[in-house]
Amino acid sequence: MKDRLIITITDVHGSKQYNLHQFVRRIVLYFSLFLVALILLGGVSIRLLLSEVKQIQERRDSLIQEYADTLERNEQLRQEIEQKSEELITISDRVEDLEGIIGVQKDEESSGDLSLIERVDLASITGVQKGFVMRLIPNGYPINSNQVSADYGWRIHPILKRREFHTGIDLRAPVGTPVYAAADGVVDFSRSEYNGGYGNLVKIDHSFGFKTFYAHLSKLIVKKGDFVKKGQLIAYSGNTGMSSGPHLHYEIRFLGNHLDPRPFIDWTMKDYTNIFEKETSVKWQSLLTTINNLMEIQAPRSSPAEPR
Ligand SMILES: [Zn+2]
Incomplete structure:
Protein backbone atom coordinates (compact mmCIF):
# COMPACT_ATOMS: atom_id res chain seq x y z
CA MET A 1 0.00 0.00 0.00
CA LEU A 71 -18.86 -31.16 -70.60
CA GLU A 72 -18.09 -34.86 -70.99
CA ARG A 73 -21.76 -35.75 -71.39
CA ASN A 74 -22.14 -32.91 -73.85
CA GLU A 75 -19.26 -34.28 -75.90
CA GLN A 76 -20.80 -37.75 -75.80
CA LEU A 77 -24.15 -36.39 -76.97
CA ARG A 78 -22.47 -34.38 -79.70
CA GLN A 79 -20.73 -37.51 -80.97
CA GLU A 80 -24.00 -39.43 -80.82
CA ILE A 81 -25.74 -36.70 -82.81
CA GLU A 82 -22.93 -36.74 -85.37
CA GLN A 83 -23.21 -40.51 -85.68
CA LYS A 84 -27.00 -40.35 -86.02
CA SER A 85 -26.68 -37.61 -88.63
CA GLU A 86 -24.31 -39.78 -90.65
CA GLU A 87 -26.70 -42.71 -90.34
CA LEU A 88 -29.56 -40.51 -91.48
CA ILE A 89 -27.56 -39.29 -94.47
CA THR A 90 -26.75 -42.91 -95.37
CA ILE A 91 -30.43 -43.83 -95.12
CA SER A 92 -31.46 -40.82 -97.21
CA ASP A 93 -28.86 -41.77 -99.82
CA ARG A 94 -30.20 -45.30 -99.89
CA VAL A 95 -33.75 -44.07 -100.30
CA GLU A 96 -32.57 -41.81 -103.10
CA ASP A 97 -30.80 -44.76 -104.76
CA LEU A 98 -33.94 -46.82 -104.28
CA GLU A 99 -36.03 -44.05 -105.79
CA GLY A 100 -33.58 -43.96 -108.67
CA ILE A 101 -33.85 -47.71 -109.15
CA ILE A 102 -37.60 -48.06 -108.87
CA GLY A 103 -38.55 -44.68 -110.11
CA VAL A 104 -39.74 -41.64 -108.24
CA GLN A 105 -39.66 -38.44 -110.20
CA LYS A 106 -37.80 -35.72 -108.33
CA ASP A 107 -40.71 -33.35 -108.12
CA GLU A 108 -39.70 -30.52 -105.82
CA GLU A 109 -43.20 -29.47 -104.76
CA SER A 110 -44.62 -32.94 -104.22
CA SER A 111 -41.67 -34.75 -102.62
CA GLY A 112 -40.87 -31.78 -100.40
CA ASP A 113 -43.63 -32.46 -97.90
CA LEU A 114 -43.60 -36.26 -98.15
CA SER A 115 -41.93 -38.36 -95.48
CA LEU A 116 -39.31 -40.95 -96.37
CA ILE A 117 -41.83 -43.73 -95.79
CA GLU A 118 -44.39 -42.12 -98.13
CA ARG A 119 -41.73 -41.58 -100.78
CA VAL A 120 -40.68 -45.23 -100.63
CA ASP A 121 -44.32 -46.33 -100.94
CA LEU A 122 -44.75 -43.99 -103.86
CA ALA A 123 -41.57 -45.36 -105.42
CA SER A 124 -42.90 -48.91 -105.40
CA ILE A 125 -45.92 -47.92 -107.51
CA THR A 126 -43.99 -47.16 -110.68
CA GLY A 127 -40.98 -49.32 -109.89
CA VAL A 128 -42.18 -52.37 -111.75
CA GLN A 129 -43.00 -50.36 -114.84
CA LYS A 130 -39.60 -48.69 -114.81
CA GLY A 131 -37.85 -52.01 -114.37
CA PHE A 132 -39.72 -53.35 -117.38
CA VAL A 133 -38.80 -50.39 -119.60
CA MET A 134 -35.15 -50.55 -118.57
CA ARG A 135 -35.00 -54.22 -119.50
CA LEU A 136 -36.76 -53.95 -122.86
CA ILE A 137 -35.44 -50.70 -124.33
CA PRO A 138 -31.65 -50.30 -124.92
CA ASN A 139 -30.03 -48.26 -122.16
CA GLY A 140 -26.65 -47.82 -120.47
CA TYR A 141 -23.15 -48.57 -121.73
CA PRO A 142 -22.78 -51.85 -123.64
CA ILE A 143 -19.09 -51.93 -122.67
CA ASN A 144 -17.14 -50.92 -119.60
CA SER A 145 -15.78 -47.72 -121.17
CA ASN A 146 -17.09 -44.18 -121.23
CA GLN A 147 -14.32 -42.90 -123.51
CA VAL A 148 -16.20 -41.67 -126.53
CA SER A 149 -13.68 -41.43 -129.39
CA ALA A 150 -16.31 -40.47 -131.99
CA ASP A 151 -19.84 -39.20 -131.48
CA TYR A 152 -22.92 -39.75 -133.61
CA GLY A 153 -23.31 -37.31 -136.52
CA TRP A 154 -21.43 -35.74 -139.38
CA ARG A 155 -17.65 -36.09 -139.31
CA ILE A 156 -14.59 -36.53 -141.53
CA HIS A 157 -14.09 -40.30 -141.75
CA PRO A 158 -10.71 -41.18 -140.12
CA ILE A 159 -9.80 -43.68 -142.88
CA LEU A 160 -11.75 -42.54 -145.94
CA LYS A 161 -10.90 -38.86 -145.17
CA ARG A 162 -14.24 -37.63 -146.45
CA ARG A 163 -17.33 -36.13 -144.84
CA GLU A 164 -19.56 -38.94 -143.68
CA PHE A 165 -22.42 -39.43 -141.30
CA HIS A 166 -21.32 -41.50 -138.30
CA THR A 167 -24.33 -43.67 -137.55
CA GLY A 168 -23.25 -44.77 -134.09
CA ILE A 169 -20.99 -43.91 -131.21
CA ASP A 170 -17.40 -45.15 -130.77
CA LEU A 171 -16.32 -46.27 -127.30
CA ARG A 172 -12.57 -46.73 -126.98
CA ALA A 173 -11.62 -50.06 -125.34
CA PRO A 174 -8.73 -52.53 -125.53
CA VAL A 175 -9.23 -55.60 -127.76
CA GLY A 176 -10.98 -58.32 -125.74
CA THR A 177 -13.16 -56.09 -123.54
CA PRO A 178 -16.54 -57.76 -122.78
CA VAL A 179 -19.55 -56.40 -124.67
CA TYR A 180 -23.04 -56.74 -123.18
CA ALA A 181 -26.56 -56.68 -124.60
CA ALA A 182 -28.15 -53.25 -124.07
CA ALA A 183 -31.61 -54.78 -123.51
CA ASP A 184 -33.49 -58.07 -123.72
CA GLY A 185 -33.85 -59.31 -127.28
CA VAL A 186 -33.04 -61.89 -129.90
CA VAL A 187 -29.80 -62.10 -131.91
CA ASP A 188 -30.63 -61.22 -135.51
CA PHE A 189 -27.08 -61.33 -136.88
CA SER A 190 -23.73 -62.64 -135.63
CA ARG A 191 -21.01 -63.09 -138.23
CA SER A 192 -17.22 -62.88 -138.42
CA GLU A 193 -16.85 -61.08 -141.74
CA TYR A 194 -15.91 -57.71 -143.17
CA ASN A 195 -19.61 -56.82 -143.21
CA GLY A 196 -19.13 -53.62 -145.22
CA GLY A 197 -16.59 -52.16 -142.80
CA TYR A 198 -18.36 -53.18 -139.57
CA GLY A 199 -16.03 -56.18 -139.16
CA ASN A 200 -17.24 -58.89 -136.81
CA LEU A 201 -20.76 -57.77 -136.08
CA VAL A 202 -23.65 -58.61 -133.76
CA LYS A 203 -27.15 -57.19 -134.26
CA ILE A 204 -29.87 -57.65 -131.67
CA ASP A 205 -33.59 -57.18 -132.23
CA HIS A 206 -35.38 -55.69 -129.21
CA SER A 207 -39.06 -55.10 -128.45
CA PHE A 208 -41.09 -52.25 -129.95
CA GLY A 209 -38.93 -51.68 -133.05
CA PHE A 210 -35.50 -51.13 -131.47
CA LYS A 211 -32.32 -52.74 -132.73
CA THR A 212 -28.69 -52.49 -131.59
CA PHE A 213 -25.44 -53.02 -133.54
CA TYR A 214 -22.09 -53.97 -131.99
CA ALA A 215 -19.25 -53.67 -134.49
CA HIS A 216 -15.46 -54.24 -134.96
CA LEU A 217 -15.65 -57.15 -132.47
CA SER A 218 -12.79 -59.60 -131.88
CA LYS A 219 -14.82 -62.59 -130.68
CA LEU A 220 -18.52 -63.44 -130.96
CA ILE A 221 -20.26 -65.30 -128.14
CA VAL A 222 -23.90 -65.43 -129.28
CA LYS A 223 -25.41 -66.94 -132.43
CA LYS A 224 -28.27 -65.84 -134.64
CA GLY A 225 -31.56 -66.82 -132.99
CA ASP A 226 -30.22 -66.73 -129.42
CA PHE A 227 -32.46 -64.94 -126.94
CA VAL A 228 -30.42 -62.64 -124.75
CA LYS A 229 -31.09 -60.76 -121.52
CA LYS A 230 -30.02 -57.21 -120.81
CA GLY A 231 -26.43 -57.23 -119.54
CA GLN A 232 -25.64 -60.64 -121.00
CA LEU A 233 -22.16 -61.12 -122.49
CA ILE A 234 -22.56 -61.27 -126.27
CA ALA A 235 -19.03 -60.66 -127.62
CA TYR A 236 -15.58 -59.16 -127.01
CA SER A 237 -14.56 -55.83 -128.49
CA GLY A 238 -11.86 -55.62 -131.15
CA ASN A 239 -10.46 -53.75 -134.14
CA THR A 240 -11.89 -55.65 -137.12
CA GLY A 241 -13.38 -54.19 -140.33
CA MET A 242 -12.76 -50.56 -141.21
CA SER A 243 -11.42 -49.45 -137.84
CA SER A 244 -8.62 -47.05 -136.98
CA GLY A 245 -8.05 -48.41 -133.47
CA PRO A 246 -9.52 -50.79 -130.89
CA HIS A 247 -13.06 -49.62 -130.04
CA LEU A 248 -16.69 -50.66 -130.01
CA HIS A 249 -18.93 -49.07 -132.61
CA TYR A 250 -22.38 -49.06 -131.02
CA GLU A 251 -25.48 -48.25 -132.99
CA ILE A 252 -29.17 -47.98 -132.08
CA ARG A 253 -31.86 -48.19 -134.71
CA PHE A 254 -35.58 -47.56 -134.42
CA LEU A 255 -37.89 -48.69 -137.24
CA GLY A 256 -34.80 -48.95 -139.45
CA ASN A 257 -33.49 -45.44 -138.75
CA HIS A 258 -30.37 -44.85 -136.71
CA LEU A 259 -30.69 -42.74 -133.55
CA ASP A 260 -28.10 -40.88 -131.51
CA PRO A 261 -27.02 -43.55 -128.97
CA ARG A 262 -25.82 -40.88 -126.52
CA PRO A 263 -29.16 -40.29 -124.70
CA PHE A 264 -29.61 -44.05 -124.52
CA ILE A 265 -26.20 -44.79 -122.96
CA ASP A 266 -26.78 -41.90 -120.53
CA TRP A 267 -30.22 -43.29 -119.69
CA THR A 268 -30.28 -44.58 -116.12
CA MET A 269 -32.91 -45.33 -113.48
CA LYS A 270 -32.03 -42.03 -111.82
CA ASP A 271 -32.38 -39.91 -114.96
CA TYR A 272 -35.32 -41.92 -116.17
CA THR A 273 -37.29 -39.14 -117.86
CA ASN A 274 -34.44 -37.23 -119.57
CA ILE A 275 -34.53 -39.37 -122.68
CA PHE A 276 -38.23 -38.60 -123.24
CA GLU A 277 -37.21 -35.01 -124.01
CA LYS A 278 -33.88 -35.71 -125.75
CA GLU A 279 -35.06 -38.34 -128.22
CA THR A 280 -38.20 -37.07 -129.88
CA SER A 281 -38.46 -39.52 -132.77
CA VAL A 282 -39.93 -42.14 -130.43
CA LYS A 283 -43.54 -41.72 -129.24
CA TRP A 284 -42.59 -42.38 -125.63
CA GLN A 285 -46.00 -41.79 -124.08
CA SER A 286 -47.57 -44.29 -126.42
CA LEU A 287 -44.77 -46.79 -125.71
CA LEU A 288 -45.12 -46.39 -121.93
CA THR A 289 -48.90 -46.74 -122.12
CA THR A 290 -48.45 -49.94 -124.10
CA ILE A 291 -46.00 -51.29 -121.55
CA ASN A 292 -48.35 -50.30 -118.70
CA ASN A 293 -51.19 -52.11 -120.41
CA LEU A 294 -48.98 -55.14 -120.93
CA MET A 295 -48.24 -55.19 -117.25
CA GLU A 296 -51.87 -54.45 -116.38
CA ILE A 297 -50.74 -51.68 -114.10
CA GLN A 298 -53.58 -49.69 -112.62
CA ALA A 299 -51.50 -46.58 -111.99
CA PRO A 300 -53.32 -43.94 -109.91
CA ARG A 301 -54.45 -41.12 -112.19
CA SER A 302 -52.99 -38.36 -110.06
CA SER A 303 -49.74 -40.16 -109.25
CA PRO A 304 -46.96 -37.57 -109.34
CA ALA A 305 -44.57 -40.31 -110.41
CA GLU A 306 -46.44 -41.09 -113.59
CA PRO A 307 -43.97 -40.63 -116.42
CA ARG A 308 -44.65 -37.93 -118.95
ZN1 LIG B 1 -18.05 -45.92 -135.28
Whole structure:
Protein backbone atom coordinates (compact mmCIF):
# COMPACT_ATOMS: atom_id res chain seq x y z
CA MET A 1 0.00 0.00 0.00
CA LYS A 2 2.94 2.34 -0.36
CA ASP A 3 2.37 3.46 -3.98
CA ARG A 4 -1.05 4.65 -3.32
CA LEU A 5 -2.24 7.59 -5.35
CA ILE A 6 -5.15 9.44 -3.85
CA ILE A 7 -6.99 12.22 -5.63
CA THR A 8 -8.97 14.66 -3.57
CA ILE A 9 -11.73 16.62 -5.20
CA THR A 10 -13.16 19.53 -3.32
CA ASP A 11 -16.36 21.39 -4.07
CA VAL A 12 -19.03 23.27 -2.15
CA HIS A 13 -20.21 20.14 -0.45
CA GLY A 14 -16.84 19.30 0.81
CA SER A 15 -13.99 17.07 -0.28
CA LYS A 16 -14.04 13.59 -1.74
CA GLN A 17 -11.08 11.31 -2.01
CA TYR A 18 -10.54 8.83 -4.75
CA ASN A 19 -8.10 5.97 -4.48
CA LEU A 20 -6.65 6.13 -8.02
CA HIS A 21 -4.71 2.89 -7.66
CA GLN A 22 -7.88 0.94 -6.99
CA PHE A 23 -9.55 2.68 -9.88
CA VAL A 24 -6.78 1.78 -12.33
CA ARG A 25 -6.77 -1.83 -11.14
CA ARG A 26 -10.45 -2.08 -11.82
CA ILE A 27 -10.04 -0.59 -15.25
CA VAL A 28 -7.24 -3.02 -16.05
CA LEU A 29 -9.40 -5.89 -14.82
CA TYR A 30 -12.38 -4.87 -16.93
CA PHE A 31 -10.15 -4.28 -19.89
CA SER A 32 -8.56 -7.71 -19.47
CA LEU A 33 -11.97 -9.36 -19.24
CA PHE A 34 -13.07 -7.47 -22.31
CA LEU A 35 -9.91 -8.55 -24.14
CA VAL A 36 -10.40 -12.22 -23.19
CA ALA A 37 -14.02 -12.05 -24.30
CA LEU A 38 -12.93 -10.43 -27.55
CA ILE A 39 -10.30 -13.12 -28.20
CA LEU A 40 -12.77 -15.88 -27.43
CA LEU A 41 -15.37 -14.32 -29.69
CA GLY A 42 -12.78 -13.76 -32.41
CA GLY A 43 -11.64 -17.36 -32.14
CA VAL A 44 -15.18 -18.64 -32.49
CA SER A 45 -15.86 -16.31 -35.41
CA ILE A 46 -12.69 -17.38 -37.19
CA ARG A 47 -13.57 -21.03 -36.68
CA LEU A 48 -17.04 -20.39 -38.07
CA LEU A 49 -15.65 -18.47 -41.01
CA LEU A 50 -13.05 -21.15 -41.72
CA SER A 51 -15.68 -23.87 -41.74
CA GLU A 52 -17.78 -21.72 -44.04
CA VAL A 53 -14.80 -21.24 -46.37
CA LYS A 54 -14.27 -24.97 -46.31
CA GLN A 55 -17.90 -25.56 -47.24
CA ILE A 56 -17.66 -23.05 -50.05
CA GLN A 57 -14.50 -24.72 -51.32
CA GLU A 58 -16.20 -28.10 -51.24
CA ARG A 59 -19.20 -26.69 -53.06
CA ARG A 60 -16.90 -25.10 -55.62
CA ASP A 61 -15.03 -28.38 -56.13
CA SER A 62 -18.28 -30.27 -56.62
CA LEU A 63 -19.48 -27.61 -59.07
CA ILE A 64 -16.23 -27.90 -61.02
CA GLN A 65 -16.67 -31.66 -61.08
CA GLU A 66 -20.28 -31.26 -62.20
CA TYR A 67 -19.18 -28.89 -64.92
CA ALA A 68 -16.55 -31.36 -66.12
CA ASP A 69 -19.15 -34.15 -66.09
CA THR A 70 -21.56 -31.98 -68.07
CA LEU A 71 -18.86 -31.16 -70.60
CA GLU A 72 -18.09 -34.86 -70.99
CA ARG A 73 -21.76 -35.75 -71.39
CA ASN A 74 -22.14 -32.91 -73.85
CA GLU A 75 -19.26 -34.28 -75.90
CA GLN A 76 -20.80 -37.75 -75.80
CA LEU A 77 -24.15 -36.39 -76.97
CA ARG A 78 -22.47 -34.38 -79.70
CA GLN A 79 -20.73 -37.51 -80.97
CA GLU A 80 -24.00 -39.43 -80.82
CA ILE A 81 -25.74 -36.70 -82.81
CA GLU A 82 -22.93 -36.74 -85.37
CA GLN A 83 -23.21 -40.51 -85.68
CA LYS A 84 -27.00 -40.35 -86.02
CA SER A 85 -26.68 -37.61 -88.63
CA GLU A 86 -24.31 -39.78 -90.65
CA GLU A 87 -26.70 -42.71 -90.34
CA LEU A 88 -29.56 -40.51 -91.48
CA ILE A 89 -27.56 -39.29 -94.47
CA THR A 90 -26.75 -42.91 -95.37
CA ILE A 91 -30.43 -43.83 -95.12
CA SER A 92 -31.46 -40.82 -97.21
CA ASP A 93 -28.86 -41.77 -99.82
CA ARG A 94 -30.20 -45.30 -99.89
CA VAL A 95 -33.75 -44.07 -100.30
CA GLU A 96 -32.57 -41.81 -103.10
CA ASP A 97 -30.80 -44.76 -104.76
CA LEU A 98 -33.94 -46.82 -104.28
CA GLU A 99 -36.03 -44.05 -105.79
CA GLY A 100 -33.58 -43.96 -108.67
CA ILE A 101 -33.85 -47.71 -109.15
CA ILE A 102 -37.60 -48.06 -108.87
CA GLY A 103 -38.55 -44.68 -110.11
CA VAL A 104 -39.74 -41.64 -108.24
CA GLN A 105 -39.66 -38.44 -110.20
CA LYS A 106 -37.80 -35.72 -108.33
CA ASP A 107 -40.71 -33.35 -108.12
CA GLU A 108 -39.70 -30.52 -105.82
CA GLU A 109 -43.20 -29.47 -104.76
CA SER A 110 -44.62 -32.94 -104.22
CA SER A 111 -41.67 -34.75 -102.62
CA GLY A 112 -40.87 -31.78 -100.40
CA ASP A 113 -43.63 -32.46 -97.90
CA LEU A 114 -43.60 -36.26 -98.15
CA SER A 115 -41.93 -38.36 -95.48
CA LEU A 116 -39.31 -40.95 -96.37
CA ILE A 117 -41.83 -43.73 -95.79
CA GLU A 118 -44.39 -42.12 -98.13
CA ARG A 119 -41.73 -41.58 -100.78
CA VAL A 120 -40.68 -45.23 -100.63
CA ASP A 121 -44.32 -46.33 -100.94
CA LEU A 122 -44.75 -43.99 -103.86
CA ALA A 123 -41.57 -45.36 -105.42
CA SER A 124 -42.90 -48.91 -105.40
CA ILE A 125 -45.92 -47.92 -107.51
CA THR A 126 -43.99 -47.16 -110.68
CA GLY A 127 -40.98 -49.32 -109.89
CA VAL A 128 -42.18 -52.37 -111.75
CA GLN A 129 -43.00 -50.36 -114.84
CA LYS A 130 -39.60 -48.69 -114.81
CA GLY A 131 -37.85 -52.01 -114.37
CA PHE A 132 -39.72 -53.35 -117.38
CA VAL A 133 -38.80 -50.39 -119.60
CA MET A 134 -35.15 -50.55 -118.57
CA ARG A 135 -35.00 -54.22 -119.50
CA LEU A 136 -36.76 -53.95 -122.86
CA ILE A 137 -35.44 -50.70 -124.33
CA PRO A 138 -31.65 -50.30 -124.92
CA ASN A 139 -30.03 -48.26 -122.16
CA GLY A 140 -26.65 -47.82 -120.47
CA TYR A 141 -23.15 -48.57 -121.73
CA PRO A 142 -22.78 -51.85 -123.64
CA ILE A 143 -19.09 -51.93 -122.67
CA ASN A 144 -17.14 -50.92 -119.60
CA SER A 145 -15.78 -47.72 -121.17
CA ASN A 146 -17.09 -44.18 -121.23
CA GLN A 147 -14.32 -42.90 -123.51
CA VAL A 148 -16.20 -41.67 -126.53
CA SER A 149 -13.68 -41.43 -129.39
CA ALA A 150 -16.31 -40.47 -131.99
CA ASP A 151 -19.84 -39.20 -131.48
CA TYR A 152 -22.92 -39.75 -133.61
CA GLY A 153 -23.31 -37.31 -136.52
CA TRP A 154 -21.43 -35.74 -139.38
CA ARG A 155 -17.65 -36.09 -139.31
CA ILE A 156 -14.59 -36.53 -141.53
CA HIS A 157 -14.09 -40.30 -141.75
CA PRO A 158 -10.71 -41.18 -140.12
CA ILE A 159 -9.80 -43.68 -142.88
CA LEU A 160 -11.75 -42.54 -145.94
CA LYS A 161 -10.90 -38.86 -145.17
CA ARG A 162 -14.24 -37.63 -146.45
CA ARG A 163 -17.33 -36.13 -144.84
CA GLU A 164 -19.56 -38.94 -143.68
CA PHE A 165 -22.42 -39.43 -141.30
CA HIS A 166 -21.32 -41.50 -138.30
CA THR A 167 -24.33 -43.67 -137.55
CA GLY A 168 -23.25 -44.77 -134.09
CA ILE A 169 -20.99 -43.91 -131.21
CA ASP A 170 -17.40 -45.15 -130.77
CA LEU A 171 -16.32 -46.27 -127.30
CA ARG A 172 -12.57 -46.73 -126.98
CA ALA A 173 -11.62 -50.06 -125.34
CA PRO A 174 -8.73 -52.53 -125.53
CA VAL A 175 -9.23 -55.60 -127.76
CA GLY A 176 -10.98 -58.32 -125.74
CA THR A 177 -13.16 -56.09 -123.54
CA PRO A 178 -16.54 -57.76 -122.78
CA VAL A 179 -19.55 -56.40 -124.67
CA TYR A 180 -23.04 -56.74 -123.18
CA ALA A 181 -26.56 -56.68 -124.60
CA ALA A 182 -28.15 -53.25 -124.07
CA ALA A 183 -31.61 -54.78 -123.51
CA ASP A 184 -33.49 -58.07 -123.72
CA GLY A 185 -33.85 -59.31 -127.28
CA VAL A 186 -33.04 -61.89 -129.90
CA VAL A 187 -29.80 -62.10 -131.91
CA ASP A 188 -30.63 -61.22 -135.51
CA PHE A 189 -27.08 -61.33 -136.88
CA SER A 190 -23.73 -62.64 -135.63
CA ARG A 191 -21.01 -63.09 -138.23
CA SER A 192 -17.22 -62.88 -138.42
CA GLU A 193 -16.85 -61.08 -141.74
CA TYR A 194 -15.91 -57.71 -143.17
CA ASN A 195 -19.61 -56.82 -143.21
CA GLY A 196 -19.13 -53.62 -145.22
CA GLY A 197 -16.59 -52.16 -142.80
CA TYR A 198 -18.36 -53.18 -139.57
CA GLY A 199 -16.03 -56.18 -139.16
CA ASN A 200 -17.24 -58.89 -136.81
CA LEU A 201 -20.76 -57.77 -136.08
CA VAL A 202 -23.65 -58.61 -133.76
CA LYS A 203 -27.15 -57.19 -134.26
CA ILE A 204 -29.87 -57.65 -131.67
CA ASP A 205 -33.59 -57.18 -132.23
CA HIS A 206 -35.38 -55.69 -129.21
CA SER A 207 -39.06 -55.10 -128.45
CA PHE A 208 -41.09 -52.25 -129.95
CA GLY A 209 -38.93 -51.68 -133.05
CA PHE A 210 -35.50 -51.13 -131.47
CA LYS A 211 -32.32 -52.74 -132.73
CA THR A 212 -28.69 -52.49 -131.59
CA PHE A 213 -25.44 -53.02 -133.54
CA TYR A 214 -22.09 -53.97 -131.99
CA ALA A 215 -19.25 -53.67 -134.49
CA HIS A 216 -15.46 -54.24 -134.96
CA LEU A 217 -15.65 -57.15 -132.47
CA SER A 218 -12.79 -59.60 -131.88
CA LYS A 219 -14.82 -62.59 -130.68
CA LEU A 220 -18.52 -63.44 -130.96
CA ILE A 221 -20.26 -65.30 -128.14
CA VAL A 222 -23.90 -65.43 -129.28
CA LYS A 223 -25.41 -66.94 -132.43
CA LYS A 224 -28.27 -65.84 -134.64
CA GLY A 225 -31.56 -66.82 -132.99
CA ASP A 226 -30.22 -66.73 -129.42
CA PHE A 227 -32.46 -64.94 -126.94
CA VAL A 228 -30.42 -62.64 -124.75
CA LYS A 229 -31.09 -60.76 -121.52
CA LYS A 230 -30.02 -57.21 -120.81
CA GLY A 231 -26.43 -57.23 -119.54
CA GLN A 232 -25.64 -60.64 -121.00
CA LEU A 233 -22.16 -61.12 -122.49
CA ILE A 234 -22.56 -61.27 -126.27
CA ALA A 235 -19.03 -60.66 -127.62
CA TYR A 236 -15.58 -59.16 -127.01
CA SER A 237 -14.56 -55.83 -128.49
CA GLY A 238 -11.86 -55.62 -131.15
CA ASN A 239 -10.46 -53.75 -134.14
CA THR A 240 -11.89 -55.65 -137.12
CA GLY A 241 -13.38 -54.19 -140.33
CA MET A 242 -12.76 -50.56 -141.21
CA SER A 243 -11.42 -49.45 -137.84
CA SER A 244 -8.62 -47.05 -136.98
CA GLY A 245 -8.05 -48.41 -133.47
CA PRO A 246 -9.52 -50.79 -130.89
CA HIS A 247 -13.06 -49.62 -130.04
CA LEU A 248 -16.69 -50.66 -130.01
CA HIS A 249 -18.93 -49.07 -132.61
CA TYR A 250 -22.38 -49.06 -131.02
CA GLU A 251 -25.48 -48.25 -132.99
CA ILE A 252 -29.17 -47.98 -132.08
CA ARG A 253 -31.86 -48.19 -134.71
CA PHE A 254 -35.58 -47.56 -134.42
CA LEU A 255 -37.89 -48.69 -137.24
CA GLY A 256 -34.80 -48.95 -139.45
CA ASN A 257 -33.49 -45.44 -138.75
CA HIS A 258 -30.37 -44.85 -136.71
CA LEU A 259 -30.69 -42.74 -133.55
CA ASP A 260 -28.10 -40.88 -131.51
CA PRO A 261 -27.02 -43.55 -128.97
CA ARG A 262 -25.82 -40.88 -126.52
CA PRO A 263 -29.16 -40.29 -124.70
CA PHE A 264 -29.61 -44.05 -124.52
CA ILE A 265 -26.20 -44.79 -122.96
CA ASP A 266 -26.78 -41.90 -120.53
CA TRP A 267 -30.22 -43.29 -119.69
CA THR A 268 -30.28 -44.58 -116.12
CA MET A 269 -32.91 -45.33 -113.48
CA LYS A 270 -32.03 -42.03 -111.82
CA ASP A 271 -32.38 -39.91 -114.96
CA TYR A 272 -35.32 -41.92 -116.17
CA THR A 273 -37.29 -39.14 -117.86
CA ASN A 274 -34.44 -37.23 -119.57
CA ILE A 275 -34.53 -39.37 -122.68
CA PHE A 276 -38.23 -38.60 -123.24
CA GLU A 277 -37.21 -35.01 -124.01
CA LYS A 278 -33.88 -35.71 -125.75
CA GLU A 279 -35.06 -38.34 -128.22
CA THR A 280 -38.20 -37.07 -129.88
CA SER A 281 -38.46 -39.52 -132.77
CA VAL A 282 -39.93 -42.14 -130.43
CA LYS A 283 -43.54 -41.72 -129.24
CA TRP A 284 -42.59 -42.38 -125.63
CA GLN A 285 -46.00 -41.79 -124.08
CA SER A 286 -47.57 -44.29 -126.42
CA LEU A 287 -44.77 -46.79 -125.71
CA LEU A 288 -45.12 -46.39 -121.93
CA THR A 289 -48.90 -46.74 -122.12
CA THR A 290 -48.45 -49.94 -124.10
CA ILE A 291 -46.00 -51.29 -121.55
CA ASN A 292 -48.35 -50.30 -118.70
CA ASN A 293 -51.19 -52.11 -120.41
CA LEU A 294 -48.98 -55.14 -120.93
CA MET A 295 -48.24 -55.19 -117.25
CA GLU A 296 -51.87 -54.45 -116.38
CA ILE A 297 -50.74 -51.68 -114.10
CA GLN A 298 -53.58 -49.69 -112.62
CA ALA A 299 -51.50 -46.58 -111.99
CA PRO A 300 -53.32 -43.94 -109.91
CA ARG A 301 -54.45 -41.12 -112.19
CA SER A 302 -52.99 -38.36 -110.06
CA SER A 303 -49.74 -40.16 -109.25
CA PRO A 304 -46.96 -37.57 -109.34
CA ALA A 305 -44.57 -40.31 -110.41
CA GLU A 306 -46.44 -41.09 -113.59
CA PRO A 307 -43.97 -40.63 -116.42
CA ARG A 308 -44.65 -37.93 -118.95
ZN1 LIG B 1 -18.05 -45.92 -135.28
